[in-house]
Amino acid sequence: MSETFFQVVVRYTVKPEEVETVLGLLGEMAVATRAEEGNISYDFFRGVEEPDQIVILERYVDAAGFAGHREYEHIERLGVAQIIPRLASRSIQTFENASNS
Numbered sequence: 001m002s003e004t005f006f007q008v009v010v011r012y013t014v015k016p017e018e019v020e021t022v023l024g025l026l027g028e029m030a031v032a033t034r035a036e037e038g039n040i041s042y043d044f045f046r047g048v049e050e051p052d053q054i055v056i057l058e059r060y061v062d063a064a065g066f067a068g069h070r071e072y073e074h075i076e077r078l079g080v081a082q083i084i085p086r087l088a089s090r091s092i093q094t095f096e097n098a099s100n101s
Contacts, residue, residue: 005040006063007095010056018086019052025083026054032074033058038065052088066094 014022026044033042040059047053060066069075084090 003097004062005097006060006066007097008056008058008060008066009093009095010058011091012054012056012083013088013090014052014054015086015088016052019046022054022083022086025078026056029074029078029083032072032078033069036065036069036072038062038068063094063096 012022023044023046030042030044033039038060040061042056042058044054044056047055058066058069060069
């Protein structure tokens with residue numbers, strides 16, 4: 001039986017002086033997000049060649065699980081209030097599992 005899921009890929013360019021702070025905050029975000037009902041996984045990676053680049057891979061049971069993620073208090077407390085102001089740019093892409101097609 002194939003697994004179905006909803007994949008989110010987030011890319012951050014962090015202000016150079018803020019990288020270590022953002023990595024610490026993402027550690028907190030990961031713990032909180034992994035405890036969400038609709039979350040399957042949450043991992044983040046720092047660029048080797050470009051250390052100010054961070055990629056976050058999030059997996060949810062479905063699109064509703066991702067929508068629910070945005071309603072948790074840690075999104076406002078950590079993401080909106082503390083992480084986003086430390087970024088030079090960000091992008092968010094969402095994908096549905098196509099391997100069952």
